Amino acid sequence: xxxxxxxxxxxxxxxxxxxxxxxxxxxxxxxxxxxxxxxxxxxxxxxxxxxxxxxxxxxxxxxxxxxxxxxxxxxxxxxxxxxxxxxxxxxxxxxxxxxxxxxxxxxxxxxxxxxxxxxxxxxxxxxxxxxxxxxxxxxxxxxxxxxxxxxxxxxxxxxxxxxxxxxxxxxxxxxxxxxxxxxxxxxxxxxxxxxxxxxxxxxxxxxxxxxxxxxxxxxxxxxxxxxxxxxxxxxxxxxxxxxxxxxxxxxxxxxxxxxxxxxxxxxxxxxxxxxxxxxxxxxxxxxxxxxxxxxxxxxxxxxxxxxxxxxxxxxxxxxxxxxxxxxxxxxxxxxxxxxxxxxxxxxxxxxxxxxxxxxxxxxxxxxxxxxxxxxxxxxxxxxxxxxxxxxxxxxxxxxxxxxxxxxxxxxxxxxxxxxxxxxxxxxxxxxxxxxxxxxxxxxxxxxxxxxxxxxxxxxxxxxxxxxxxxxxxxxxxxxxxxxxxxxxxxxxxxxxxxxxxxxxxxxxxxxxxxxxxxxxxxxxxxxxxxxxxxxxxxxxxxxxxxxxxxxxxxxxxxxxxxxxxxxxxxxxxxxxxxxxxxxxxxxxxxxxxxxxxxxxxxxxxxxxxxxxxxxxxxxxxxxxxxxxxxxxxxxxxxxxxxxxxx
Amino acid sequence: xxxxxxxxxxxxxxxxxxxxxxxxxxxxxxxxxxxxxxxxxxxxxxxxxxxxxxxxxxxxxxxxxxxxxxxxxxxxxxxxxxxxxxxxxxxxxxxxxxxxxxxxxxxxxxxxxxxxxxxxxxxxxxxxxxxxxxxxxxxxxxxxxxxxxxxxxxxxxxxxxxxxxxxxxxxxxxxxxxxxxxxxxxxxxxxxxxxxxxxxxxxxxxxxxxxxxxxxxxxxxxxxxxxxxxxxxxxxxxxxxxxxxxxxxxxxxxxxxxxxxxxxxxxxxxxxxxxxx
Numbered sequence: 001x002x003x004x005x006x007x008x009x010x011x012x013x014x015x016x017x018x019x020x021x022x023x024x025x026x027x028x029x030x031x032x033x034x035x036x037x038x039x040x041x042x043x044x045x046x047x048x049x050x051x052x053x054x055x056x057x058x059x060x061x062x063x064x065x066x067x068x069x070x071x072x073x074x075x076x077x078x079x080x081x082x083x084x085x086x087x088x089x090x091x092x093x094x095x096x097x098x099x100x101x102x103x104x105x106x107x108x109x110x111x112x113x114x115x116x117x118x119x120x121x122x123x124x125x126x127x128x129x130x131x132x133x134x135x136x137x138x139x140x141x142x143x144x145x146x147x148x149x150x151x152x153x154x155x156x157x158x159x160x161x162x163x164x165x166x167x168x169x170x171x172x173x174x175x176x177x178x179x180x181x182x183x184x185x186x187x188x189x190x191x192x193x194x195x196x197x198x199x200x201x202x203x204x205x206x207x208x209x210x211x212x213x214x215x216x217x218x219x220x221x222x223x224x225x226x227x228x229x230x231x232x233x234x235x236x237x238x239x240x241x242x243x244x245x246x247x248x249x250x251x252x253x254x255x256x257x258x259x260x261x262x263x264x265x266x267x268x269x270x271x272x273x274x275x276x277x278x279x280x281x282x283x284x285x286x287x288x289x290x291x292x293x294x295x296x297x298x299x300x301x302x303x304x305x306x307x308x309x310x311x312x313x314x315x316x317x318x319x320x321x322x323x324x325x326x327x328x329x330x331x332x333x334x335x336x337x338x339x340x341x342x343x344x345x346x347x348x349x350x351x352x353x354x355x356x357x358x359x360x361x362x363x364x365x366x367x368x369x370x371x372x373x374x375x376x377x378x379x380x381x382x383x384x385x386x387x388x389x390x391x392x393x394x395x396x397x398x399x400x401x402x403x404x405x406x407x408x409x410x411x412x413x414x415x416x417x418x419x420x421x422x423x424x425x426x427x428x429x430x431x432x433x434x435x436x437x438x439x440x441x442x443x444x445x446x447x448x449x450x451x452x453x454x455x456x457x458x459x460x461x462x463x464x465x466x467x468x469x470x471x472x473x474x475x476x477x478x479x480x481x482x483x484x485x486x487x488x489x490x491x492x493x494x495x496x497x498x499x500x501x502x503x504x505x506x507x508x509x510x511x512x513x514x515x516x517x518x519x520x521x522x523x524x525x526x527x528x529x530x531x532x533x534x535x536x537x538x539x540x541x542x543x544x545x546x547x548x549x550x551x552x553x554x555x556x557x558x559x560x561x562x563x564x565x566x567x568x569x570x571x572x573x574x575x576x577x578x579x580x581x582x583x584x585x586x587x588x589x590x591x592x593x594x595x596x597x598x599x600x601x602x603x604x605x606x607x608x609x610x611x612x613x614x615x616x617x618x619x620x621x622x623x624x625x626x627x628x629x630x631x632x633x634x635x636x637x638x639x640x641x642x643x644x645x646x
Numbered sequence: 647x648x649x650x651x652x653x654x655x656x657x658x659x660x661x662x663x664x665x666x667x668x669x670x671x672x673x674x675x676x677x678x679x680x681x682x683x684x685x686x687x688x689x690x691x692x693x694x695x696x697x698x699x700x701x702x703x704x705x706x707x708x709x710x711x712x713x714x715x716x717x718x719x720x721x722x723x724x725x726x727x728x729x730x731x732x733x734x735x736x737x738x739x740x741x742x743x744x745x746x747x748x749x750x751x752x753x754x755x756x757x758x759x760x761x762x763x764x765x766x767x768x769x770x771x772x773x774x775x776x777x778x779x780x781x782x783x784x785x786x787x788x789x790x791x792x793x794x795x796x797x798x799x800x801x802x803x804x805x806x807x808x809x810x811x812x813x814x815x816x817x818x819x820x821x822x823x824x825x826x827x828x829x830x831x832x833x834x835x836x837x838x839x840x841x842x843x844x845x846x847x848x849x850x851x852x853x854x855x856x857x858x859x860x861x862x863x864x865x866x867x868x869x870x871x872x873x874x875x876x877x878x879x880x881x882x883x884x885x886x887x888x889x890x891x892x893x894x895x896x897x898x899x900x901x902x903x904x905x906x907x908x909x910x911x912x913x914x915x916x917x918x919x920x921x922x923x
Contacts, residue, residue, distance in 0.1 A: 107807070134728050244725055543717055
């Protein structure tokens with residue numbers, strides 16, 4: 001019998017952590033990535049990684065509080081048990097990264113430095129300057145290179161995932177294409193881990209890298225893999241709008257004391273730094289006295305949107321607000337935020353240490369993603385716990401296996417046996433909003449904790465029982481599709497059938513219809529627009545007939561997949577007739593737990609998307625109104641509390 | 647939402663909006679094929695960079711003579727200058743194309759910007775080069791911390807803030823290859839079997855320094871110094887000091903080369919007296 005192998009698709013934090021953990025169990029790993037893994041999108045993460053730590057714990061914080069914050073932040077949409085396991089496991093991840101040599105910022109005594117982040121009143125974010133994702137990715141990249149040189153991991157860089165190969169509901173391999181030679185071939189795998197990240201490019205300009213099309217997830221979706229909460233897309237409040245993308249300005253800028261404001265006088269023409277303190281409107285601090293500038297991202301984005309779009313109070317009359325760090329010491333800023341301040345300076349040409357930065361919200365992260373399951377752990381309270389207050393003794397400890405069962409083969413497995421989804425590409429941890437600095441945590445947690453599940457599945461599985469023709473047919477199918485697209489290459493492209501034009505129009509439509517504020521009417525209009533774009537895509541013309549390194553082919557194929565995913569995002573939004581976390585429906589402004597504290601599960605059947613509602617695991621924590629103490633919402637808070645109690 | 651850029655950039659005060667900028671691009675259809683120049687006119691968007699102009703060209707690849715051609719191929723990723731992918735030679739100087747703002751490079755109507763692929767790596771197509779050798783050289787110096795495993799074994803070593811700042815600076819290297827493009831000693835080598843004896847380059851020497859300074863990374867110090875003492879090692883540096891001038895992250899590469907040069911010398915002497923070599 002052939003030696004068992006695991007395929008990992010994607011070389012960001014989740015993929016690399018999985019590759020390392022699985023290879024360590026003496027199972028060879030084939031690692032696929034569209035880019036050299038060191039250039040994966042995880043490098044863009046800036047602010048930090050959350051975990052309970054000794055200092056915060058002595059101030060009344062706990063792993064359990066981290067869990068409670070994450071569930072509350074996600075507006076009770078996440079299955080609760082996996083989140084508990086992640087929060088409990090967090091400190092172990094920090095220690096491991098520390099051992100790998102991540103240069104975490106240090107205190108004068110040599111301990112790891114901490115900073116504040118959104119959605120928490122405690123310092124529980126570990127960081128490495130303002131390029132934490134980059135530093136974490138490099139540490140995992142180095143360990144992967146070590147295993148590569150020992151022959152335990154085989155990299156396929158510049159290879160694009162085209163399809164999973166599934167036999168009788170079980171994953172047995174993949175089809176992939178070399179982006180340089182254009183060779184398409186199949187690979188056998190006893191298990192396949194998808195760790196392919198988010199889908200920001202569906203929205204045109206986002207904070208994501210150019211590879212974050214969501215196409216890999218969409219290709220699984222087309223092959224019957226379920227997709228959970230597609231409508232849950234995070235819009236980051238602070239980004240720098242640009243011609244090619246929106247560049248993130250990390251939440252750590254606010255964690256380190258950054259203040260968001262606009263001039264009290266609409267259209268004030270004075271430069272920000274010349275406007276006296278008394279003539280500035282710090283609207284987040286005014287509306288949220290407890291959390292201030294550190295309210296979760298969906299709330300900050302909506303408030304900024306409200307101030308600019310509805311109140312027309314944006315800086316210089318445009319859609320932008322100030323993010324101000326000029327009151328902080330230069331050396332302090334350079335030490336803690338140097339990397340992001342340089343980004344601002346390089347792209348805007350102003351020194352953010354001297355002038356307040358001008359920022360606006362941008363699409364950033366997908367909480368939704370491939371649907372995954374798990375085996376619940378030992379903690380099973382007789383009734384859900386109420387709100388957890390700082391300093392209270394947590395109802396349970398922190399040992400492994402309380403939330404999810406350690407090593408259970410189905411942890412983060414999709415509805416297809418042997419096919420897993422790790423990191424941003426799954427839907428598991430962040431519910432309806434992700435808290436800042438929880439993404440790096442969930443990616444690495446998946447790789448390490450659930451990498452063991454993959455290894456166990458492979459060890460206990462009888463091996464691949466699939467005939468060669470299954471693989472050959474899968475390759476042929478993809479080759480035929482590629483050829484049909486390439487054959488259009490020499491024909492004259494019109495804007496009507498130009499793939500770049502179609503993708504641009506998709507981005508504009510999705511940004512307008514399905515980001516900060518949504519309505520049923522607008523979403524339905526978007527559905528029609530998507531149908532039109534799909535029709536145009538069926539007549540798409542490539543513009544490049546080359547059989548060597550044809551980027552137009554890759555982009556065009558991804559555009560077709562983005563159209564499929566966009567449909568799921570819009571349909572999920574239409575079905576969810578409520579407001580929850582990042583999903584804000586103007587026509588249904590309240591959260592509706594009775595009908596919608598459920599996962600919207602998109603299923604691709606008969607060439608169309610169907611949305612089902614699935615029950616979620618709410619055994620551990622009782623839902624409460626998610627207001628973050630907003631001053632003008634005390635009345636509605638009361639109302640929701642009464643409703644929740646009844 | 648942010649689909650329209652509103653923030654004025656550096657030179658937007660002087661740069662004329664609605665102007666036409668000419669892109670002169672050195673193209674190549676694939677390995678072994680001849681290189682040739684193509685010219686495109688672009689009207690840059692507000693806050694345009696080289697990437698957004700290349701995107702415009704991809705959407706409508708029509709040359710200045712009106713001839714429609716295939717879209718230009720290039721490599722890119724984060725577009726925030728942290729991934730290193732979009733490195734190319736712009737107006738004769740190597741740099742990332744994402745941070746190359748058109749208002750700075752071509753503020754006037756009719757200004758020209760020249761784009762070429764890096765010359766020290768084999769061209770895949772057009773502006774896309776194959777930098778595999780750069781990653782290979784990280785293996786040569788074992789640029790990693792040899793941890794036991796990924797199980798829970800407590801924290802890593804404590805570190806002073808000063809040491810962390812040095813460590814972080816070196817660790818910001820994104821393997822873009824600017825230092826290699828600018829180095830007279832680093833020459834293109836398409837034959838993989840010769841990589842282990844060819845000059846390893848400033849980036850890998852600096853990574854060796856990073857891991858030799860780490861408490862656990864030190865365990866492999868001898869092996870790293872053996873590699874740097876061998877053919878294509880630190881002695882091959884010609885001290886042109888171009889590397890440090892082009893590093894986009896301002897990593898003190900010449901300082902690293904100096905430190906590793908001294909360490910290699912001491913290592914050789916120590917090895918000689920201990921009878922190892």
